[in-house]
Amino acid sequence: xxxxLLYCISTGFLIxxxxxxxxAVAEVKPPEVGSILPEIILNVPKEPEHQKYLxxxxxxxxxxxxxxxxxxxFEIYSMYCPFCQKEAPIVxxxxxxxxxxxxxxxxxxxxxxxxxxxxxxxxxxxxTYDVKFPxxxxxxxxxxxxxxxxxxxxxxxxxxxxxxTHKVIYSKLGTIKNADEFLSLIVKLSGL
Amino acid sequence: MSxxxxxxxxxxxAVFFVSSHAFGRSxxxxxxxxxxxxxxxxxxxxxxxxxxxxPDFILPSLSGEKISLSQFRGEKNVVISFVPAxxxxxxxxxxxxxxxxxxxxxxxxxILLGITVDNIPTLFAWTNQMGKLWFPVxxxxxxxxxxxxxxxxxxxxxxxxxxxxxxxxxxxxRFAHVEDINKRPDLKILVTELEKLNSK
Numbered sequence: 001x002x003x004x005l006l007y008c009i010s011t012g013f014l015i016x017x018x019x020x021x022x023x024a025v026a027e028v029k030p031p032e033v034g035s036i037l038p039e040i041i042l043n044v045p046k047e048p049e050h051q052k053y054l055x056x057x058x059x060x061x062x063x064x065x066x067x068x069x070x071x072x073x074f075e076i077y078s079m080y081c082p083f084c085q086k087e088a089p090i091v092x093x094x095x096x097x098x099x100x101x102x103x104x105x106x107x108x109x110x111x112x113x114x115x116x117x118x119x120x121x122x123x124x125x126x127x128t129y130d131v132k133f134p135x136x137x138x139x140x141x142x143x144x145x146x147x148x149x150x151x152x153x154x155x156x157x158x159x160x161x162x163x164x165t166h167k168v169i170y171s172k173l174g175t176i177k178n179a180d181e182f183l184s185l186i187v188k189l190s191g192l
Numbered sequence: 193m194s195x196x197x198x199x200x201x202x203x204x205x206a207v208f209f210v211s212s213h214a215f216g217r218s219x220x221x222x223x224x225x226x227x228x229x230x231x232x233x234x235x236x237x238x239x240x241x242x243x244x245x246x247p248d249f250i251l252p253s254l255s256g257e258k259i260s261l262s263q264f265r266g267e268k269n270v271v272i273s274f275v276p277a278x279x280x281x282x283x284x285x286x287x288x289x290x291x292x293x294x295x296x297x298x299x300x301x302x303i304l305l306g307i308t309v310d311n312i313p314t315l316f317a318w319t320n321q322m323g324k325l326w327f328p329v330x331x332x333x334x335x336x337x338x339x340x341x342x343x344x345x346x347x348x349x350x351x352x353x354x355x356x357x358x359x360x361x362x363x364x365x366r367f368a369h370v371e372d373i374n375k376r377p378d379l380k381i382l383v384t385e386l387e388k389l390n391s392k
Contacts, residue, residue, distance in 0.1 A: 007196040080285035080376070082323045085292055120380035121289070128292050 030148040030156075031168045037158060038146045040064050042113070042136045050134040054109065065158065065166040069109040071190045073170075076147055076154040079117050079125040083175055084153045088129035093179035095133045104183075107192065111136065115144040115152065155182075159190045226279050233372035236353055239344030246357065246365040247342040251307065251330040254316055259305065259328050262363065269302035269389055270359045271382065274340060276351040276373055278310045278318035286354070286376055287329075288322045293379065297327075300386040302358075305330055309337045309352055345370060358385050 031037050041061045045051055055068020064072055075091060077084040091112070098108045112135040114122045122137045138144055147154070150173060157170035169189040176182040240246060250260040264270050275286055287306055297304055304327040308315060311333040319329055332339045332352070340352035347353060356377060358367035367385040371377040 004196070007200065010200060011196075078285065079292070079379075080289040082288045082291075082321065085288065086323070116285075116376060118378040118380060120378060120383070124293070124379055 028145065028148045030150050030154065030173075031171050033168050033171055035168050036166060037064060037156070037168060040113075040143050040146060042143075045134050045136075047134075054111075054134060064111075065160055065164070067109050067111075067160075069160060070107040070192060071109070071157060071159055071169075071186060073108065073110045073155065073157045073186060075110075075112045076115055076144070076150055076156070077112055077152050078115055079121045081152045085129075087153055087175045088125075088131065090176060090179050092129065092131060094176065094183060095131075097179050097183055104187070104192070108183075108186070109133075113138050113143055116141050157186050157189065224279055225281055228280055231373050233374065234353065234370055235347040235349070235373075236345050236370070238368060238370065239342065240357070240365050240368060242365050242368055244365055245363050246359045247339075248363075249339040249342065251332055251339060252312060253331070254312065254319065254329045259330055261305075261359065264303060264361070265363050266361055269300065269361055269386070270357075271297070271302055271304045271386070272343075272355075272357040272359070273304060273306050274343070274345055274352040274355040274357075275306070275308050276347075276354055277308060278314045287319070287325065289376075289379060290327065291322060291325050293383075294326045296383055296386065300390050301361075302386055302389075303327065307332050307339065307352070309333055309340060309346075309350060347373075356382060358382075358389065360389060 028038075041063060044056045044058065044060055044062055045054070051057060054062075056062050056066070064074065073094075075084075077087075079085075091110075095110050098104045098110060110133045112131070112133065114125065114135060115138045117125070117137055118139045119137045122135045125131065126135055141149075144150070153175055154173050155170065155176060156168060158166045159169050160166045170186060246261060248260060248262045250258050253259045261270060261272075273286065273290065290304055290306075306319075306325070306327060306329045308329075309332045310318070312331045315329050315331055319325055337346040337350060337352060340346040343355070343357065345353040345355045354371045354373050354375075354377070356367070356369045356371070357365060360366050366389060369377060369381060
C-alpha cells in the first residue's frame with residue numbers, strides 16, 4: 001500500500017512537471033528554413049513609389065508572399081535597438097546593391113518591419129537613416145509575436161515560386177555585417 | 193520491472209525531453225536581459241502639477257559630475273526620462289531611441305536627463321550596451337528613489353515609473369506623462385510637447 005502511495009505521489013509530481021514545462025514547448029518559434037512563413041499581415045503602403053516597388057495597389061492589407069518578386073528579404077528591427085541603428089547604413093547598401101544590379105532589380109525586394117514602433121517612429125527612423133525601401137509599423141507587436149518574439153535585428157529571406165507558393169530560405173538573428181556577402185548568400189540560397 | 197516503475201521511467205523521460213526544450217528557450221536570456229513579466233501599469237501618485245515649479249534636485253551622473261535641475265535655469269528646457277530599471281526589456285529600449293533624436297532636442301533648445309533608481313556601476317554597464325549616449329544619465333539610488341519620490345513616480349517596489357517630464361527654462365513643469373510601465377511612450381508624444389514649448 002505504501003509503495004503504491006509513493007508511486008502515486010511521484011507520478012503526480014512528474015505529471016505536474018510536464019504540465020509546467022509544456023507551455024515552453026508550445027511557444028511560437030521563428031520561421032525555419034524550408035518551411036513557409038506564418039501569416040504576417042501588413043498595411044499596403046500609402047506612398048505610390050512603395051506600392052509600385054512592391055507591386056501592390058489601393059488600400060487594405062497584404063501578406064509578404066504577395067509582394068511582386070522572386071525573393072523577399074525582410075528585417076525585423078526596432079528604432080530603439082542600438083544594433084539596428086548601427087546596421088542601418090549597411091542595410092541601405094544592400095538595397096542600393098540590389099537596385100543597381102541588372103539581374104536582381106525587380107526580382108529581389110527588401111522591406112523592414114519595426115516591431116513596437118509607431119508610424120511616427122517608423123518615419124523618424126526612415127528620415128534619420130534616409131531609408132529608401134518600405135518600412136512597416138508593428139506598433140502592437142502583433143507581427144513580433146507571430147515571429148516568435150525574436151530579438152533584433154532578425155533577417156528572413158523567402159523565395160517565391162511562379163505559382164505563388166513560397167519557401168523560407170534564410171532566417172537568422174543578427175546583423176548582416178557586409179551587404180555584398182549577404183546578397184551573394186541570398187542569391188545562392190534562392191537559386192536565382 | 194513493475195508496471196508502476198515502468199510508468200515512472202516513461203514519465204521521467206517525457207519530463208527530460210520537454211524540459212530540454214524549455215531550457216533551450218531560456219538560452220535567449222544569455223544576453224542578461226531579465227524579464228519581470230507583465231507589471232501593474234501604474235503604481236504611484238503624481239506629486240507635481242503642470243504650471244508649477246518642478247522640484248529641484250542634484251544627482252550623481254555617469255560622467256562623474258553632479259547634475260542639478262536648476263543648473264539649466266535660463267539656459268535650456270529640460271526633459272527628464274525616468275525608466276524603471278536597468279537590464280529589463282522595455283527599459284533597454286527607450287534611451288537608444290532618444291540617442292538618435294539629439295537633433296530634435298537641439299532644435300527645441302532642450303537637454304535630456306535619463307534617470308533610474310539603479311546605482312552608478314549598474315547604469316554604467318547597462319548603458320554601455322546602448323552605444324555612446326549624448327545625454328547625462330543620473331542615478332537616483334541614494335537616498336533611494338528620493339527624486340522619483342519628489343515627482344511622485346516611485347513605485348511600491350522601489351523602481352520608478354516610466355515617466356517623462358518637460359520643464360521649461362523658468363523651471364516650470366510644462367508636461368508630465370506616466371506611461372504604462374510595460375509599454376514604451378511613442379516618440380511623437382515627446383516631439384509634440386517639445387515643439388509646443390518653443391512655439392509659445
